[in-house]
Amino acid sequence: MFHFIFDTLIHHRINHNTHRVVRFFETQSIANTSNFTEKQAVTISYLTKSCGLSLESAISASKKLKIKSTEKPDSVLELLRSHGFTENHISRLISCWPGLILADPERTVRPKIDYFASLGLVGPDLPRVLCSCNVLNSSLENQIKPTCDFLKQYLRTNENLIYAIKRCSRVVLYKVEKIMVPNIYTLRAHGVPESLIGRLIMLQVGTLLLRVDVFKEAADAVKEMGFDPKTVS
Template sequence: MFGFLGKAFSQYRKVDLKASSVRYIRTKTIPSPKSPHQQQPLTVSYLTDSCGLSLDKAISASKWINLKNTEGPDSVLRLLQSYGFTKSDIATLISKHPRCLMANPEKTLRPKIEFFESLGIVGESLTKVICSKERILQSSLKKQIIPFVDFVKGNFGTGENIVCSLKSLSTWSIFWCNPEKTMAPNISTLRAQGVPEGHIQTLLVWHPRAFTCNVDFFEEMVHEVKAMGFEPAKKSFIYALRPKTAMSKETWEKKKEFLMSYGWLEEQFQSAFVHQPVFMLTSEKKIEKVMDFLLNTAGLKSSDVAKCPNLLLCSLEKRLIPRWLFMKVLMSKGLIKPVELTWFLTLSNSVFERRYVIEYEKDAPEVIKAYRDGTGFKDLVTDCNT
Protein backbone atom coordinates (compact mmCIF):
# COMPACT_ATOMS: atom_id res chain seq x y z
CA MET A 1 0.00 0.00 0.00
CA PHE A 2 1.14 3.49 -0.85
CA GLY A 3 4.06 2.34 -2.93
CA PHE A 4 4.86 5.92 -3.77
CA LEU A 5 5.77 6.65 -0.17
CA GLY A 6 9.25 5.27 -0.58
CA LYS A 7 10.07 8.22 -2.84
CA ALA A 8 7.68 10.83 -1.54
CA PHE A 9 8.80 10.42 2.06
CA SER A 10 12.40 9.26 1.73
CA GLN A 11 13.35 11.72 4.43
CA TYR A 12 11.50 9.62 7.00
CA ARG A 13 14.35 7.14 7.54
CA LYS A 14 15.85 9.33 7.50
CA VAL A 15 49.55 -9.28 1.93
CA ASP A 16 51.67 -8.67 -0.88
CA LEU A 17 53.32 -11.79 -2.07
CA LYS A 18 56.92 -11.42 -3.12
CA ALA A 19 58.42 -13.91 -5.51
CA SER A 20 61.36 -15.91 -4.10
CA SER A 21 64.44 -16.74 -6.03
CA VAL A 22 64.07 -20.48 -6.53
CA ARG A 23 65.22 -22.87 -9.19
CA TYR A 24 62.15 -25.04 -9.31
CA ILE A 25 58.58 -23.92 -8.63
CA ARG A 26 55.99 -26.53 -7.86
CA THR A 27 52.41 -25.33 -7.95
CA LYS A 28 49.36 -26.88 -6.31
CA THR A 29 45.80 -25.78 -6.97
CA ILE A 30 43.84 -25.22 -3.78
CA PRO A 31 40.15 -25.92 -4.35
CA SER A 32 37.73 -23.20 -3.26
CA PRO A 33 35.24 -24.07 -0.53
CA LYS A 34 32.03 -25.57 -1.83
CA SER A 35 28.79 -23.77 -1.30
CA PRO A 36 26.03 -25.59 0.58
CA HIS A 37 24.29 -26.04 -2.76
CA GLN A 38 27.34 -27.82 -4.15
CA GLN A 39 27.85 -29.84 -1.00
CA GLN A 40 24.24 -31.01 -0.72
CA PRO A 41 22.73 -30.86 -4.18
CA LEU A 42 20.00 -33.41 -3.33
CA THR A 43 18.94 -31.60 -0.16
CA VAL A 44 18.79 -28.15 -1.73
CA SER A 45 17.04 -29.31 -4.90
CA TYR A 46 14.50 -31.27 -2.85
CA LEU A 47 13.77 -28.28 -0.66
CA THR A 48 13.20 -26.07 -3.69
CA ASP A 49 11.46 -28.48 -6.04
CA SER A 50 9.39 -30.60 -3.65
CA CYS A 51 8.92 -28.28 -0.66
CA GLY A 52 8.57 -24.98 -2.48
CA LEU A 53 11.37 -23.09 -0.70
CA SER A 54 13.27 -20.30 -2.39
CA LEU A 55 16.90 -21.05 -3.15
CA ASP A 56 18.14 -18.85 -0.30
CA LYS A 57 15.81 -20.49 2.22
CA ALA A 58 16.67 -23.93 0.90
CA ILE A 59 20.39 -23.30 1.33
CA SER A 60 19.75 -22.03 4.85
CA ALA A 61 17.58 -25.03 5.72
CA SER A 62 20.17 -27.44 4.29
CA LYS A 63 22.46 -26.53 7.19
CA TRP A 64 20.14 -28.51 9.46
CA ILE A 65 19.52 -31.61 7.37
CA ASN A 66 21.37 -33.72 4.84
CA LEU A 67 19.13 -35.94 2.74
CA LYS A 68 20.58 -39.19 1.50
CA ASN A 69 17.38 -40.14 -0.30
CA THR A 70 13.85 -38.78 -0.67
CA GLU A 71 11.83 -41.76 0.52
CA GLY A 72 11.36 -40.53 4.09
CA PRO A 73 10.77 -36.86 3.21
CA ASP A 74 8.28 -37.88 0.51
CA SER A 75 6.24 -39.77 3.11
CA VAL A 76 6.27 -36.72 5.37
CA LEU A 77 4.97 -34.50 2.57
CA ARG A 78 2.25 -37.01 1.68
CA LEU A 79 1.12 -37.07 5.30
CA LEU A 80 0.97 -33.28 5.51
CA GLN A 81 -0.93 -33.05 2.23
CA SER A 82 -3.45 -35.63 3.45
CA TYR A 83 -4.30 -33.27 6.32
CA GLY A 84 -4.87 -30.30 4.03
CA PHE A 85 -1.46 -28.64 4.03
CA THR A 86 -1.02 -26.64 0.84
CA LYS A 87 2.32 -26.21 -0.91
CA SER A 88 2.56 -22.76 0.66
CA ASP A 89 1.87 -24.24 4.12
CA ILE A 90 4.54 -26.87 3.59
CA ALA A 91 7.08 -24.30 2.42
CA THR A 92 6.40 -22.20 5.51
CA LEU A 93 6.68 -25.17 7.85
CA ILE A 94 9.82 -26.68 6.32
CA SER A 95 11.64 -23.34 6.10
CA LYS A 96 11.10 -22.89 9.85
CA HIS A 97 11.52 -26.52 10.85
CA PRO A 98 13.49 -28.44 8.18
CA ARG A 99 14.13 -31.32 10.57
CA CYS A 100 10.46 -32.13 10.26
CA LEU A 101 11.38 -33.89 7.01
CA MET A 102 13.49 -36.35 8.99
CA ALA A 103 10.67 -37.27 11.40
CA ASN A 104 8.83 -40.57 11.30
CA PRO A 105 5.46 -39.62 9.82
CA GLU A 106 3.50 -42.45 11.40
CA LYS A 107 5.11 -42.67 14.82
CA THR A 108 5.90 -38.99 15.44
CA LEU A 109 3.80 -36.68 13.28
CA ARG A 110 0.46 -38.41 12.76
CA PRO A 111 -0.27 -39.02 16.48
CA LYS A 112 0.22 -35.29 17.23
CA ILE A 113 -1.90 -34.15 14.31
CA GLU A 114 -4.66 -36.59 15.25
CA PHE A 115 -4.53 -35.38 18.84
CA PHE A 116 -4.98 -31.78 17.72
CA GLU A 117 -7.89 -32.82 15.53
CA SER A 118 -9.48 -34.56 18.51
CA LEU A 119 -9.47 -31.15 20.22
CA GLY A 120 -11.37 -29.60 17.34
CA ILE A 121 -8.38 -28.05 15.58
CA VAL A 122 -8.99 -29.04 11.97
CA GLY A 123 -8.65 -27.64 8.46
CA GLU A 124 -7.12 -24.19 8.22
CA SER A 125 -6.91 -23.92 12.01
CA LEU A 126 -4.74 -27.03 12.10
CA THR A 127 -2.31 -25.82 9.45
CA LYS A 128 -2.18 -22.37 11.06
CA VAL A 129 -1.34 -23.79 14.49
CA ILE A 130 1.39 -26.08 13.19
CA CYS A 131 2.90 -23.66 10.66
CA SER A 132 3.01 -20.69 13.01
CA LYS A 133 4.28 -22.76 15.93
CA GLU A 134 6.49 -25.25 14.14
CA ARG A 135 8.26 -26.29 17.34
CA ILE A 136 5.02 -27.86 18.42
CA LEU A 137 6.12 -30.82 16.33
CA GLN A 138 9.30 -31.08 18.41
CA SER A 139 7.35 -31.33 21.63
CA SER A 140 6.67 -34.71 23.16
CA LEU A 141 3.01 -35.67 22.87
CA LYS A 142 2.99 -37.67 26.10
CA LYS A 143 5.39 -35.60 28.20
CA GLN A 144 4.55 -32.06 27.08
CA ILE A 145 1.48 -31.56 24.90
CA ILE A 146 -0.97 -33.83 26.73
CA PRO A 147 0.09 -32.63 30.22
CA PHE A 148 -0.57 -29.04 29.17
CA VAL A 149 -3.97 -29.89 27.73
CA ASP A 150 -4.87 -31.84 30.86
CA PHE A 151 -3.74 -28.90 32.99
CA VAL A 152 -6.01 -26.47 31.14
CA LYS A 153 -8.89 -28.93 31.37
CA GLY A 154 -8.28 -29.37 35.08
CA ASN A 155 -8.28 -25.63 35.74
CA PHE A 156 -10.91 -24.39 33.34
CA GLY A 157 -12.53 -27.48 31.90
CA THR A 158 -13.39 -26.30 28.43
CA GLY A 159 -12.14 -27.53 25.10
CA GLU A 160 -12.70 -24.13 23.53
CA ASN A 161 -10.12 -22.57 25.85
CA ILE A 162 -7.61 -25.24 24.90
CA VAL A 163 -8.13 -24.57 21.21
CA CYS A 164 -7.67 -20.82 21.71
CA SER A 165 -4.51 -21.40 23.75
CA LEU A 166 -3.02 -23.63 21.09
CA LYS A 167 -3.70 -20.93 18.49
CA SER A 168 -1.90 -18.34 20.58
CA LEU A 169 1.22 -17.08 18.82
CA SER A 170 3.74 -18.14 21.45
CA THR A 171 1.97 -21.19 22.84
CA TRP A 172 4.67 -23.65 21.81
CA SER A 173 6.94 -22.43 24.62
CA ILE A 174 4.52 -23.62 27.28
CA PHE A 175 5.22 -27.19 26.30
CA TRP A 176 8.75 -26.85 27.64
CA CYS A 177 7.69 -26.12 31.20
CA ASN A 178 6.19 -28.30 33.91
CA PRO A 179 2.60 -27.06 34.35
CA GLU A 180 2.35 -28.20 37.96
CA LYS A 181 5.66 -26.65 39.01
CA THR A 182 5.42 -23.36 37.11
CA MET A 183 1.97 -22.56 35.78
CA ALA A 184 0.00 -23.76 38.82
CA PRO A 185 1.94 -21.61 41.35
CA ASN A 186 1.63 -18.56 39.09
CA ILE A 187 -2.11 -19.04 38.80
CA SER A 188 -2.28 -19.37 42.58
CA THR A 189 -0.43 -16.05 42.91
CA LEU A 190 -3.11 -14.32 40.85
CA ARG A 191 -5.89 -15.94 42.82
CA ALA A 192 -4.27 -14.85 46.08
CA GLN A 193 -4.28 -11.24 44.83
CA GLY A 194 -7.98 -11.41 44.04
CA VAL A 195 -7.76 -11.64 40.25
CA PRO A 196 -11.12 -13.04 39.04
CA GLU A 197 -11.15 -16.53 37.55
CA GLY A 198 -12.48 -15.19 34.27
CA HIS A 199 -9.53 -12.81 33.95
CA ILE A 200 -7.02 -15.54 34.76
CA GLN A 201 -8.71 -17.68 32.15
CA THR A 202 -8.42 -14.86 29.58
CA LEU A 203 -4.68 -14.54 30.22
CA LEU A 204 -4.19 -18.30 30.01
CA VAL A 205 -6.16 -18.54 26.79
CA TRP A 206 -4.66 -15.61 24.91
CA HIS A 207 -1.21 -15.26 26.48
CA PRO A 208 -0.33 -18.61 28.09
CA ARG A 209 3.38 -17.84 27.93
CA ALA A 210 2.96 -15.41 30.84
CA PHE A 211 2.43 -18.38 33.14
CA THR A 212 5.71 -20.02 32.13
CA CYS A 213 7.76 -17.35 33.92
CA ASN A 214 9.92 -18.19 36.89
CA VAL A 215 7.62 -18.33 39.92
CA ASP A 216 9.53 -15.70 41.91
CA PHE A 217 9.80 -13.36 38.91
CA PHE A 218 6.08 -13.73 38.18
CA GLU A 219 5.13 -12.89 41.76
CA GLU A 220 7.43 -9.86 41.71
CA MET A 221 5.82 -8.59 38.48
CA VAL A 222 2.36 -9.06 39.96
CA HIS A 223 3.31 -6.84 42.90
CA GLU A 224 4.91 -4.25 40.58
CA VAL A 225 1.78 -4.01 38.46
CA LYS A 226 -0.30 -3.63 41.59
CA ALA A 227 2.04 -0.90 42.87
CA MET A 228 1.59 1.00 39.58
CA GLY A 229 -2.07 1.45 40.42
CA PHE A 230 -3.67 -1.43 38.56
CA GLU A 231 -6.44 -3.11 40.55
CA PRO A 232 -6.36 -6.94 40.51
CA ALA A 233 -10.14 -7.09 40.19
CA LYS A 234 -10.08 -5.17 36.89
CA LYS A 235 -9.18 -6.62 33.51
CA SER A 236 -6.56 -3.93 32.99
CA PHE A 237 -4.48 -5.78 35.58
CA ILE A 238 -3.81 -8.75 33.31
CA TYR A 239 -3.26 -6.44 30.34
CA ALA A 240 -0.49 -4.76 32.33
CA LEU A 241 0.88 -8.09 33.54
CA ARG A 242 1.32 -9.36 29.99
CA PRO A 243 4.14 -6.98 28.93
CA LYS A 244 5.69 -7.07 32.41
CA THR A 245 6.11 -10.84 32.16
CA ALA A 246 7.05 -10.85 28.47
CA MET A 247 10.55 -9.44 28.98
CA SER A 248 13.36 -9.39 31.49
CA LYS A 249 13.89 -6.45 33.83
CA GLU A 250 16.90 -5.40 31.77
CA THR A 251 14.92 -5.40 28.53
CA TRP A 252 12.11 -3.46 30.19
CA GLU A 253 14.47 -0.74 31.42
CA LYS A 254 16.20 -0.56 28.05
CA LYS A 255 12.92 -0.01 26.22
CA LYS A 256 11.77 2.48 28.83
CA GLU A 257 15.01 4.47 28.43
CA PHE A 258 14.53 4.39 24.66
CA LEU A 259 11.09 5.97 25.03
CA MET A 260 12.38 8.50 27.55
CA SER A 261 14.98 9.56 25.00
CA TYR A 262 12.13 11.19 23.06
CA GLY A 263 11.61 13.56 25.95
CA TRP A 264 9.10 11.64 28.01
CA LEU A 265 9.15 12.34 31.72
CA GLU A 266 8.77 9.57 34.29
CA GLU A 267 5.18 10.53 35.01
CA GLN A 268 4.40 10.60 31.29
CA PHE A 269 5.74 7.09 30.86
CA GLN A 270 3.74 5.86 33.85
CA SER A 271 0.60 7.55 32.56
CA ALA A 272 1.08 6.06 29.07
CA PHE A 273 1.52 2.59 30.52
CA VAL A 274 -1.57 2.90 32.70
CA HIS A 275 -3.55 4.10 29.69
CA GLN A 276 -2.34 1.39 27.29
CA PRO A 277 0.10 -1.15 28.80
CA VAL A 278 0.35 -3.25 25.64
CA PHE A 279 2.31 -0.54 23.82
CA MET A 280 5.41 -1.77 25.66
CA LEU A 281 5.32 -4.90 23.51
CA THR A 282 6.03 -2.79 20.42
CA SER A 283 9.54 -3.26 19.07
CA GLU A 284 12.04 -0.43 19.32
CA LYS A 285 12.40 -0.50 15.54
CA LYS A 286 8.70 0.17 15.03
CA ILE A 287 8.62 2.77 17.81
CA GLU A 288 11.46 4.63 16.11
CA LYS A 289 9.71 4.68 12.73
CA VAL A 290 6.35 5.71 14.16
CA MET A 291 7.84 8.42 16.37
CA ASP A 292 9.88 9.76 13.47
CA PHE A 293 6.75 10.13 11.37
CA LEU A 294 4.55 11.53 14.12
CA LEU A 295 7.08 14.08 15.38
CA ASN A 296 8.97 15.09 12.26
CA THR A 297 6.25 14.83 9.62
CA ALA A 298 2.82 14.93 11.20
CA GLY A 299 3.93 17.64 13.61
CA LEU A 300 2.88 16.07 16.89
CA LYS A 301 4.79 16.60 20.12
CA SER A 302 6.36 13.80 22.11
CA SER A 303 3.94 14.60 24.93
CA ASP A 304 1.02 14.08 22.51
CA VAL A 305 2.16 10.52 21.89
CA ALA A 306 2.58 9.93 25.62
CA LYS A 307 -1.04 10.97 26.09
CA CYS A 308 -2.15 8.63 23.29
CA PRO A 309 0.17 5.58 23.35
CA ASN A 310 -2.30 3.70 21.14
CA LEU A 311 -0.52 5.47 18.27
CA LEU A 312 2.48 3.22 18.84
CA LEU A 313 0.30 0.19 18.17
CA CYS A 314 -0.97 1.49 14.82
CA SER A 315 0.46 0.42 11.49
CA LEU A 316 2.52 3.16 9.93
CA GLU A 317 1.79 2.09 6.35
CA LYS A 318 -1.83 0.98 6.75
CA ARG A 319 -3.15 3.53 9.25
CA LEU A 320 -1.01 6.51 10.20
CA ILE A 321 0.39 7.73 6.89
CA PRO A 322 -2.80 7.13 4.83
CA ARG A 323 -5.02 8.89 7.36
CA TRP A 324 -2.66 11.82 7.73
CA LEU A 325 -2.60 12.28 3.97
CA PHE A 326 -6.37 11.84 3.81
CA MET A 327 -6.90 14.58 6.38
CA LYS A 328 -4.38 16.89 4.73
CA VAL A 329 -6.11 16.65 1.35
CA LEU A 330 -9.65 17.10 2.70
CA MET A 331 -8.58 20.13 4.74
CA SER A 332 -6.89 21.70 1.71
CA LYS A 333 -10.14 21.34 -0.20
CA GLY A 334 -12.04 23.02 2.61
CA LEU A 335 -14.20 19.97 3.22
CA ILE A 336 -13.25 19.55 6.87
CA LYS A 337 -12.00 21.85 9.57
CA PRO A 338 -8.77 21.18 11.48
CA VAL A 339 -9.27 18.30 13.90
CA GLU A 340 -7.17 16.84 16.70
CA LEU A 341 -4.73 14.61 14.86
CA THR A 342 -4.31 11.99 17.60
CA TRP A 343 -8.09 11.53 17.69
CA PHE A 344 -8.28 11.37 13.90
CA LEU A 345 -5.52 8.77 13.64
CA THR A 346 -6.92 6.47 16.32
CA LEU A 347 -10.58 6.42 15.30
CA SER A 348 -11.83 2.88 14.79
CA ASN A 349 -11.99 1.81 11.14
CA SER A 350 -15.78 1.53 11.23
CA VAL A 351 -16.25 5.03 12.65
CA PHE A 352 -13.66 6.52 10.30
CA GLU A 353 -15.31 4.88 7.31
CA ARG A 354 -18.74 6.20 8.30
CA ARG A 355 -17.76 9.73 9.34
CA TYR A 356 -15.23 10.53 6.64
CA VAL A 357 -14.93 8.03 3.80
CA ILE A 358 -18.64 7.55 3.10
CA GLU A 359 -19.47 11.13 4.07
CA TYR A 360 -17.19 12.70 1.43
CA GLU A 361 -17.46 10.06 -1.26
CA LYS A 362 -19.45 12.40 -3.54
CA ASP A 363 -17.60 15.62 -2.68
CA ALA A 364 -14.10 14.22 -3.15
CA PRO A 365 -14.30 10.94 -5.08
CA GLU A 366 -10.67 11.13 -6.13
CA VAL A 367 -9.58 11.40 -2.48
CA ILE A 368 -11.73 8.47 -1.42
CA LYS A 369 -10.45 6.37 -4.32
CA ALA A 370 -6.86 7.22 -3.46
CA TYR A 371 -7.46 6.26 0.16
CA ARG A 372 -9.20 2.97 -0.61
CA ASP A 373 -6.87 1.92 -3.40
CA GLY A 374 -3.71 3.15 -1.72
CA THR A 375 -2.71 5.03 -4.86
CA GLY A 376 -2.74 8.59 -6.11
CA PHE A 377 -2.10 10.44 -2.84
CA LYS A 378 1.27 11.68 -4.06
CA ASP A 379 -0.31 13.74 -6.81
CA LEU A 380 -3.15 14.92 -4.59
CA VAL A 381 -0.76 16.17 -1.92
CA THR A 382 1.36 17.88 -4.57
CA ASP A 383 -1.71 19.66 -5.93
CA CYS A 384 -2.62 20.80 -2.43
CA ASN A 385 0.78 22.39 -1.91
CA THR A 386 0.81 24.30 -5.21
Protein backbone atom coordinates (compact mmCIF):
# COMPACT_ATOMS: atom_id res chain seq x y z
CA MET A 1 0.00 0.00 0.00
CA PHE A 2 2.71 2.48 0.92
CA HIS A 3 4.20 2.32 -2.58
CA PHE A 4 0.93 3.73 -3.89
CA ILE A 5 0.88 6.37 -1.16
CA PHE A 6 4.35 7.43 -2.21
CA ASP A 7 3.41 7.50 -5.90
CA THR A 8 0.46 9.72 -5.05
CA LEU A 9 2.43 12.04 -2.77
CA ILE A 10 5.32 12.48 -5.15
CA HIS A 11 3.13 14.67 -7.34
CA HIS A 12 2.91 17.20 -4.51
CA ARG A 13 6.62 17.89 -4.55
CA ILE A 14 7.79 21.15 -5.99
CA ASN A 15 10.84 21.29 -8.19
CA HIS A 16 12.87 24.41 -7.58
CA ASN A 17 15.17 25.27 -10.46
CA THR A 18 16.84 28.68 -10.66
CA HIS A 19 19.27 29.94 -13.25
CA ARG A 20 21.39 33.10 -13.01
CA VAL A 21 24.07 34.53 -15.20
CA VAL A 22 26.57 36.61 -13.26
CA ARG A 23 29.17 38.18 -15.55
CA PHE A 24 30.34 40.99 -13.33
CA PHE A 25 31.86 38.91 -10.56
CA GLU A 26 33.52 36.55 -12.99
CA THR A 27 35.49 39.40 -14.55
CA GLN A 28 36.40 41.37 -11.46
CA SER A 29 39.70 41.08 -9.63
CA ILE A 30 39.63 41.23 -5.86
CA ALA A 31 42.91 43.11 -5.78
CA ASN A 32 41.64 45.76 -8.18
CA THR A 33 38.34 46.37 -6.42
CA SER A 34 38.11 49.25 -3.98
CA ASN A 35 34.62 48.31 -2.79
CA PHE A 36 35.88 45.73 -0.26
CA THR A 37 37.28 46.45 3.17
CA GLU A 38 40.58 44.85 4.09
CA LYS A 39 38.80 42.23 6.24
CA GLN A 40 36.43 41.39 3.41
CA ALA A 41 39.34 41.01 1.02
CA VAL A 42 41.08 38.59 3.39
CA THR A 43 37.88 36.58 3.80
CA ILE A 44 37.18 36.48 0.07
CA SER A 45 40.75 35.46 -0.69
CA TYR A 46 40.62 32.61 1.83
CA LEU A 47 37.26 31.33 0.65
CA THR A 48 38.34 31.27 -2.98
CA LYS A 49 41.88 29.94 -2.54
CA SER A 50 41.46 27.54 0.40
CA CYS A 51 37.82 26.51 0.11
CA GLY A 52 37.36 26.58 -3.64
CA LEU A 53 34.42 28.99 -3.69
CA SER A 54 33.64 30.98 -6.79
CA LEU A 55 34.30 34.69 -6.53
CA GLU A 56 30.58 35.38 -6.50
CA SER A 57 29.97 32.92 -3.63
CA ALA A 58 32.96 34.22 -1.69
CA ILE A 59 31.78 37.82 -1.97
CA SER A 60 28.30 36.83 -0.83
CA ALA A 61 29.70 34.85 2.11
CA SER A 62 32.01 37.70 3.12
CA LYS A 63 28.93 39.77 3.96
CA LYS A 64 27.97 37.22 6.61
CA LEU A 65 31.33 36.33 8.15
CA LYS A 66 34.79 37.76 8.65
CA ILE A 67 37.91 35.61 8.84
CA LYS A 68 40.30 37.40 11.19
CA SER A 69 42.63 34.45 11.64
CA THR A 70 43.05 31.35 9.50
CA GLU A 71 43.91 29.08 12.43
CA LYS A 72 40.38 27.82 13.08
CA PRO A 73 39.34 27.65 9.40
CA ASP A 74 42.52 25.74 8.60
CA SER A 75 41.70 23.26 11.36
CA VAL A 76 38.15 22.79 10.07
CA LEU A 77 39.44 22.08 6.57
CA GLU A 78 42.08 19.68 7.88
CA LEU A 79 39.44 17.80 9.85
CA LEU A 80 37.11 17.52 6.87
CA ARG A 81 39.88 16.32 4.57
CA SER A 82 40.99 13.72 7.10
CA HIS A 83 37.50 12.20 6.89
CA GLY A 84 37.43 11.94 3.12
CA PHE A 85 35.95 15.30 2.14
CA THR A 86 37.25 16.21 -1.30
CA GLU A 87 37.80 19.75 -2.55
CA ASN A 88 34.45 19.54 -4.32
CA HIS A 89 32.76 18.47 -1.09
CA ILE A 90 34.35 21.34 0.82
CA SER A 91 33.50 23.90 -1.84
CA ARG A 92 29.87 22.79 -1.85
CA LEU A 93 29.67 22.69 1.93
CA ILE A 94 31.15 26.13 2.54
CA SER A 95 29.27 27.69 -0.39
CA CYS A 96 25.96 26.61 1.13
CA TRP A 97 26.85 27.12 4.80
CA PRO A 98 29.84 29.49 5.03
CA GLY A 99 29.57 29.87 8.80
CA LEU A 100 30.86 26.32 9.18
CA ILE A 101 34.37 27.50 8.39
CA LEU A 102 34.44 29.42 11.70
CA ALA A 103 33.05 26.55 13.79
CA ASP A 104 35.11 24.98 16.54
CA PRO A 105 36.52 21.88 14.83
CA GLU A 106 36.91 19.79 18.00
CA ARG A 107 33.84 20.85 19.96
CA THR A 108 31.35 21.40 17.14
CA VAL A 109 32.33 19.57 13.95
CA ARG A 110 34.22 16.44 15.01
CA PRO A 111 31.54 15.11 17.44
CA LYS A 112 28.95 15.08 14.64
CA ILE A 113 31.25 13.35 12.19
CA ASP A 114 32.21 10.80 14.84
CA TYR A 115 28.56 10.20 15.73
CA PHE A 116 27.52 9.37 12.18
CA ALA A 117 30.63 7.25 11.73
CA SER A 118 29.71 5.32 14.89
CA LEU A 119 26.32 4.54 13.35
CA GLY A 120 28.02 3.07 10.30
CA LEU A 121 28.09 6.03 7.92
CA VAL A 122 31.64 5.63 6.62
CA GLY A 123 33.72 5.80 3.47
CA PRO A 124 32.52 7.96 0.57
CA ASP A 125 28.98 7.98 1.99
CA LEU A 126 30.07 10.06 4.99
CA PRO A 127 31.05 13.26 3.14
CA ARG A 128 28.35 12.75 0.52
CA VAL A 129 25.56 12.66 3.09
CA LEU A 130 26.97 15.37 5.35
CA CYS A 131 27.37 17.71 2.36
CA SER A 132 23.82 17.20 1.17
CA CYS A 133 22.18 19.09 4.04
CA ASN A 134 23.05 21.47 6.86
CA VAL A 135 23.64 18.71 9.39
CA LEU A 136 27.09 19.91 10.50
CA ASN A 137 25.53 23.19 11.67
CA SER A 138 22.75 21.40 13.57
CA SER A 139 22.85 20.61 17.25
CA LEU A 140 24.08 17.09 17.97
CA GLU A 141 22.32 16.78 21.33
CA ASN A 142 19.13 18.72 20.56
CA GLN A 143 18.49 17.75 16.95
CA ILE A 144 20.59 14.97 15.44
CA LYS A 145 20.58 12.41 18.26
CA PRO A 146 16.86 12.80 19.14
CA THR A 147 15.96 12.39 15.47
CA CYS A 148 18.08 9.27 15.06
CA ASP A 149 16.76 7.81 18.34
CA PHE A 150 13.18 8.33 17.20
CA LEU A 151 13.77 6.74 13.81
CA LYS A 152 15.56 3.80 15.37
CA GLN A 153 12.42 2.92 17.34
CA TYR A 154 10.96 1.83 14.01
CA LEU A 155 14.11 0.86 12.12
CA ARG A 156 15.65 -1.20 14.94
CA THR A 157 19.22 -1.36 13.63
CA ASN A 158 21.93 1.18 12.80
CA GLU A 159 22.18 -0.40 9.37
CA ASN A 160 18.53 0.35 8.60
CA LEU A 161 18.88 3.85 10.08
CA ILE A 162 21.85 4.71 7.89
CA TYR A 163 20.07 3.26 4.87
CA ALA A 164 17.15 5.64 5.51
CA ILE A 165 19.45 8.62 6.07
CA LYS A 166 21.37 7.92 2.86
CA ARG A 167 18.09 7.93 0.94
CA CYS A 168 16.86 11.16 2.58
CA SER A 169 19.59 12.95 4.53
CA ARG A 170 17.41 15.98 5.27
CA VAL A 171 15.38 13.87 7.68
CA VAL A 172 17.95 14.59 10.40
CA LEU A 173 17.04 18.30 10.22
CA TYR A 174 13.35 17.78 11.00
CA LYS A 175 11.54 17.55 14.29
CA VAL A 176 10.47 14.13 13.14
CA GLU A 177 8.48 13.15 16.20
CA LYS A 178 6.20 16.16 15.76
CA ILE A 179 5.90 15.80 11.98
CA MET A 180 5.91 12.05 11.43
CA VAL A 181 3.77 10.81 14.33
CA PRO A 182 0.46 12.15 12.90
CA ASN A 183 1.25 10.51 9.57
CA ILE A 184 2.14 7.26 11.29
CA TYR A 185 -1.20 7.44 13.12
CA THR A 186 -2.90 7.84 9.75
CA LEU A 187 -1.24 4.66 8.48
CA ARG A 188 -2.24 2.76 11.61
CA ALA A 189 -5.82 4.03 11.27
CA HIS A 190 -5.88 2.53 7.78
CA GLY A 191 -4.68 -0.81 9.09
CA VAL A 192 -1.03 -0.65 7.99
CA PRO A 193 0.99 -2.98 10.27
CA GLU A 194 4.05 -1.79 12.19
CA SER A 195 6.40 -3.86 10.06
CA LEU A 196 5.31 -2.03 6.92
CA ILE A 197 5.47 1.34 8.64
CA GLY A 198 9.09 0.59 9.52
CA ARG A 199 9.78 -0.41 5.94
CA LEU A 200 8.24 2.80 4.64
CA ILE A 201 10.46 4.83 6.98
CA MET A 202 13.51 2.97 5.73
CA LEU A 203 12.69 3.20 2.03
CA GLN A 204 10.78 6.47 1.68
CA VAL A 205 11.10 8.42 4.92
CA GLY A 206 10.62 11.69 3.01
CA THR A 207 7.02 10.69 2.36
CA LEU A 208 6.27 10.83 6.08
CA LEU A 209 7.71 14.35 6.30
CA LEU A 210 4.91 15.78 4.19
CA ARG A 211 2.13 17.89 5.62
CA VAL A 212 -0.39 15.94 7.64
CA ASP A 213 -3.36 17.01 5.52
CA VAL A 214 -1.59 16.13 2.26
CA PHE A 215 -0.53 12.75 3.58
CA LYS A 216 -4.00 11.94 4.94
CA GLU A 217 -5.65 12.92 1.66
CA ALA A 218 -3.34 10.61 -0.28
CA ALA A 219 -3.79 7.75 2.19
CA ASP A 220 -7.57 8.10 2.00
CA ALA A 221 -7.42 8.10 -1.79
CA VAL A 222 -5.31 4.94 -1.83
CA LYS A 223 -7.72 3.19 0.53
CA GLU A 224 -10.70 4.15 -1.64
CA MET A 225 -8.92 2.56 -4.59
CA GLY A 226 -9.19 -0.75 -2.77
CA PHE A 227 -5.56 -1.52 -2.02
CA ASP A 228 -4.80 -3.85 0.87
CA PRO A 229 -3.01 -1.91 3.64
CA LYS A 230 -1.31 -5.11 4.82
CA THR A 231 0.63 -5.53 1.59
CA VAL A 232 3.60 -3.66 0.16
CA SER A 233 2.06 -3.25 -3.29
